[in-house]
Amino acid sequence: MDLITQSLVIGLSEYAPLVLAAIGFALLYRLTGLINVAYAETITLGAYFGVWANTSFGLDFYAVLIPAGLLAGLVSVGTYLLIFRPAKHRSVGALEMIIISFGLSLFLRYGLQLVFGYPVRFFEVPPPDTVWVLGVGVASYRIIGVASVAVLALLLYWFIQRSRWGLQIRALASDEDLAQVSGIRPLVVTMLIWFIAGVAGGLAGAFFGVASSVAPLLGWRQFLPILLIVLVGGAWGIGGVIVVGVATGIGLAAMTLQTGQVLYAQLLLIVAFLVILKWRGRRLTESAKV
Amino acid sequence: MNLDWLNAFLISGLFEVVVVIGLALLLHLELGLARIANFGVVGFWGVGMYAYGVLYVQVDWPFGDPWQFLVCLALATLAAGVAGLLVGWFIADLDLDGVLVGTLGFATAVAIVATTEQDWTGGALGLGGLRFPFDLDSVKSEELVWLLITAAVVAAILFVVWRVHRSPYGRSLIALGANEPLARSLGKPTFRSKIWLFALASAGMGFIGAFYGIMVRFLELSNLGVEITLAAMVGLVLGGSARVWGGVVGVLLTVGLFDIVIQSYLPLPRDWYTQTIPVMREVVFGATLIVVLLFRPLGILGDMRRDKLMRKLHGE
Amino acid sequence: MASDVVAPAAVGRPRIRIQGAAKSFSGRVVVDVDDLVLGNHPIEGLIGPNGAGKTTLMRMIMHSTALDRGTITFIRPDGREVVLSSLPAHELAHQGVVKSNQVIMDFDKLTIWDSLLLASTEARYEQPYRLFSERATFERHQEEIRHYLDFFGFSDPMGFAMSAGEKKLLDIVRCLLLKPTFLLLDEPTAGLPDDLTEKVMEVIKELAAGGTSVVIVEHDLNVIWSLCDDVHFMAEGSVVLRGDPQSIRENHTVVEKYLGEGHV
Numbered sequence: 001m002d003l004i005t006q007s008l009v010i011g012l013s014e015y016a017p018l019v020l021a022a023i024g025f026a027l028l029y030r031l032t033g034l035i036n037v038a039y040a041e042t043i044t045l046g047a048y049f050g051v052w053a054n055t056s057f058g059l060d061f062y063a064v065l066i067p068a069g070l071l072a073g074l075v076s077v078g079t080y081l082l083i084f085r086p087a088k089h090r091s092v093g094a095l096e097m098i099i100i101s102f103g104l105s106l107f108l109r110y111g112l113q114l115v116f117g118y119p120v121r122f123f124e125v126p127p128p129d130t131v132w133v134l135g136v137g138v139a140s141y142r143i144i145g146v147a148s149v150a151v152l153a154l155l156l157y158w159f160i161q162r163s164r165w166g167l168q169i170r171a172l173a174s175d176e177d178l179a180q181v182s183g184i185r186p187l188v189v190t191m192l193i194w195f196i197a198g199v200a201g202g203l204a205g206a207f208f209g210v211a212s213s214v215a216p217l218l219g220w221r222q223f224l225p226i227l228l229i230v231l232v233g234g235a236w237g238i239g240g241v242i243v244v245g246v247a248t249g250i251g252l253a254a255m256t257l258q259t260g261q262v263l264y265a266q267l268l269l270i271v272a273f274l275v276i277l278k279w280r281g282r283r284l285t286e287s288a289k290v
Numbered sequence: 291m292n293l294d295w296l297n298a299f300l301i302s303g304l305f306e307v308v309v310v311i312g313l314a315l316l317l318h319l320e321l322g323l324a325r326i327a328n329f330g331v332v333g334f335w336g337v338g339m340y341a342y343g344v345l346y347v348q349v350d351w352p353f354g355d356p357w358q359f360l361v362c363l364a365l366a367t368l369a370a371g372v373a374g375l376l377v378g379w380f381i382a383d384l385d386l387d388g389v390l391v392g393t394l395g396f397a398t399a400v401a402i403v404a405t406t407e408q409d410w411t412g413g414a415l416g417l418g419g420l421r422f423p424f425d426l427d428s429v430k431s432e433e434l435v436w437l438l439i440t441a442a443v444v445a446a447i448l449f450v451v452w453r454v455h456r457s458p459y460g461r462s463l464i465a466l467g468a469n470e471p472l473a474r475s476l477g478k479p480t481f482r483s484k485i486w487l488f489a490l491a492s493a494g495m496g497f498i499g500a501f502y503g504i505m506v507r508f509l510e511l512s513n514l515g516v517e518i519t520l521a522a523m524v525g526l527v528l529g530g531s532a533r534v535w536g537g538v539v540g541v542l543l544t545v546g547l548f549d550i551v552i553q554s555y556l557p558l559p560r561d562w563y564t565q566t567i568p569v570m571r572e573v574v575f576g577a578t579l580i581v582v583l584l585f586r587p588l589g590i591l592g593d594m595r596r597d598k599l600m601r602k603l604h605g606e
Numbered sequence: 607m608a609s610d611v612v613a614p615a616a617v618g619r620p621r622i623r624i625q626g627a628a629k630s631f632s633g634r635v636v637v638d639v640d641d642l643v644l645g646n647h648p649i650e651g652l653i654g655p656n657g658a659g660k661t662t663l664m665r666m667i668m669h670s671t672a673l674d675r676g677t678i679t680f681i682r683p684d685g686r687e688v689v690l691s692s693l694p695a696h697e698l699a700h701q702g703v704v705k706s707n708q709v710i711m712d713f714d715k716l717t718i719w720d721s722l723l724l725a726s727t728e729a730r731y732e733q734p735y736r737l738f739s740e741r742a743t744f745e746r747h748q749e750e751i752r753h754y755l756d757f758f759g760f761s762d763p764m765g766f767a768m769s770a771g772e773k774k775l776l777d778i779v780r781c782l783l784l785k786p787t788f789l790l791l792d793e794p795t796a797g798l799p800d801d802l803t804e805k806v807m808e809v810i811k812e813l814a815a816g817g818t819s820v821v822i823v824e825h826d827l828n829v830i831w832s833l834c835d836d837v838h839f840m841a842e843g844s845v846v847l848r849g850d851p852q853s854i855r856e857n858h859t860v861v862e863k864y865l866g867e868g869h870v
Binding site: 264 | 386
């Protein structure tokens with residue numbers, strides 16, 4: 001029982017940002033069909049923006065979330081306008097598109113390292129209070145993290161499924177020509193998708209950052225788990241991504257507790273998810289894209 | 291041998307160029323011909339490097355060099371080949387996303403195993419004890435000889451790739467890359483082709499990885515980062531991913547620029563070389579990848595010219 | 607003329623049997639064939655209005671479209687039966703079951719010669735350890751390839767197929783080089799000039815006379831009437847009528863509902 005409650009609490013609190021990041025990535029993937037490797041750096045940038053707002057202006061962590069999310073969202077839109085949109089207009093192939101995003105990812109990652117250097121950065125926040133949940137001590141930021149992720153996920157779900165903009169987004173994703181005829185402005189709607197995805201990534205980055213430290217590799221370390229979660233869970237829509245993301249967090253926590261090595265847990269996760277993807281085979285390719 | 295005239299940086303720079311050319315040539319078979327983007331090049335070369343290192347250092351062989359070297363090299367190549375077989379099987383019937391996640395996942399798994407199995411690999415402390423399979427009067431001359439041997443290996447790979455373009459095998463790879471369903475309908479077992487392509491190219495990458503490990507003589511986890519994949523990819527894409535010589539030209543212009551020209555010939559402050567230049571290199575490589583694919587997707591050398599080739603081979 | 611070709615007995619011909627095969631796209635049933643045997647006659651036509659499921663049925667035979675349910679069996683000339691629907695897609699060509707494509711399919715980096723050599727080359731020459739077998743392959747196959755190149759008159763066979771017609775023709779020649787025992791042709795003459803259409807029809811007749819079963823989907827009904835020994839009429843996903851060309855032409859329902867007076 002102990003292991004189960006511990007894994008539940010640790011898994012949820014520690015990996016909630018992962019779920020948020022996965023939602024953002026899944027939105028971009030499902031709605032634009034692009035596997036954006038540079039999404040990893042959107043997460044990293046969110047963390048850096050957060051630290052910057054925090055240390056330069058003395059904003060507390062909750063206030064920092066606003067600039068972190070907004071700026072990451074703007075950078076996300078910027079990469080779309082500067083790189084992915086021109087690439088699409090030049091009818092760059094899907095394979096080349098992934099390589100471009102891979103190049104952008106490395107450009108941003110090492111660019112950050114060039115600018116900020118090797119030392120890791122920390123949020124200047126008071127040491128977190130420890131909250132006891134089911135007998136497990138959890139830092140208060142992480143509780144807030146879980147709550148924010150839950151709220152944001154609900155908001156996103158509502159936005160995509162219920163709002164007028166969400167309707168336009170879904171229409172654009174399913175049939176661009178038809179959407180255009182129906183008076184939807186693709187550029188605005190696509191920018192909106194990139195913005196929302198960027199905000200989700202940036203916020204996830206800030207949560208990751210406050211829980212440990214901020215370094216150029218922050219987002220890249222999360223990229224493979226995100227990709228796996230989205231490819232495995234994405235077949236069932238955003239809901240599937242959330243469920244698989246949460247399950248991944250709990251599973252990682254449980255395996256880490258069992259083996260005492262977070263790396264073993266990650267290795268098992270990679271193997272398990274690859275097995276699932278292989279087993280599902282080609283059906284993935286048909287169902288995962290809107 | 292008096293090698294005072296030879297800068298040690300020049301040897302290591304040239305070696306880096308030669309090694310990355312080898313990887314780019316093998317990547318060309320996958321990316322340029324069969325149109326499969328291998329984002330896990332580092333994983334295969336890492337398997338070769340670490341398998342060689344672990345076998346050479348940790349196993350008590352009843353014989354010494356050169357047999358120890360040859361046996362370990364063969365086993366390391368085999369290990370990388372088997373890894374390629376496995377990854378190839380995984381990606382054979384999956385699309386782009388599957389290839390990305392499979393190759394990237396494999397590379398990550400290799401880095402994790404190298405970290406956790408520290409009794410074998412030395413983990414974060416690194417693994418020492420590798421040496422050249424021959425003795426010469428100075429380390430510098432040993433390195434020079436090793437550079438020449440490696441260059442000969444890469445030249446052999448270049449020859450193989452050059453032959454592939456002029457063989458039915460190469461034609462079947464190009465067909466698989468250009469239109470896989472059509473190739474299948476013509477009776478080409480494309481899944482099997484991909485699996486063997488990955489097995490062979492990966493074995494080659496592992497082979498080169500073992501050579502790299504012998505040159506540096508000390509294996510570190512930092513060798514397993516994404517940098518080597520990026521270097522091979524950017525070189526290939528810049529030079530021309532569809533061309534035999536694309537990898538050679540592109541790697542000379544990218545890795546050659548940073549690891550030979552800047553490293554050995556530019557008068558820059560000393561601490562730049564350890565701090566700024568390596569990071570700058572990755573920034574420039576990333577940007578190059580984007581710019582080339584946006585403005586000249588087929589690289590400097592452009593598209594393959596099968597019409598010219600066919601006229602030369604069977605011309606009238 | 608159809609009557610020029612003497613139809614051998616049904617036994618011994620390569621045939622394809624489709625049983626209980628169905629395919630739906632987002633809830634709409636496109637193909638639902640209960641039991642259909644193709645290949646009882648040397649050349650059969652498959653006609654019907656747009657959306658009747660002709661192309662989908664052919665794609666189902668070739669694994670280009672997955673079956674929802676059902677089996678497709680190939681009855682070889684020697685009488686042995688092979689379940690096509692459980693073979694890997696690339697095995698079909700080895701069984702002699704080959705299809706030309708309705709939409710233009712090409713390897714855009716391969717020249718015409720490349721493409722034809724690719725089709726004729728046996729798997730054992732395409733191994734990575736046989737890097738010096740190009741010459742031998744070329745010599746083995748150049749004669750038959752040259753035969754088709756001369757027959758159809760490609761403008762620059764060492765170069766790339768340029769026009770849509772040339773690509774279409776290339777697709778057909780690739781199929782012929784595979785030495786099919788069962789050849790499916792999906793609108794083989796669409797986009798071809800008349801003289802080439804004639805030549806394609808000539809080759810098809812030759813092939814059928816040699817024992818190959820040919821099934822043609824074609825919109826140009828003149829091709830069907832002059833070439834086929836038997837015609838399957840498909841509508842709404844299944845074959846509703848079959849018979850010799852004459853009887854189909856004279857069937858009032860078909861003519862009124864689907865073909866229009868002009869075609870008769």
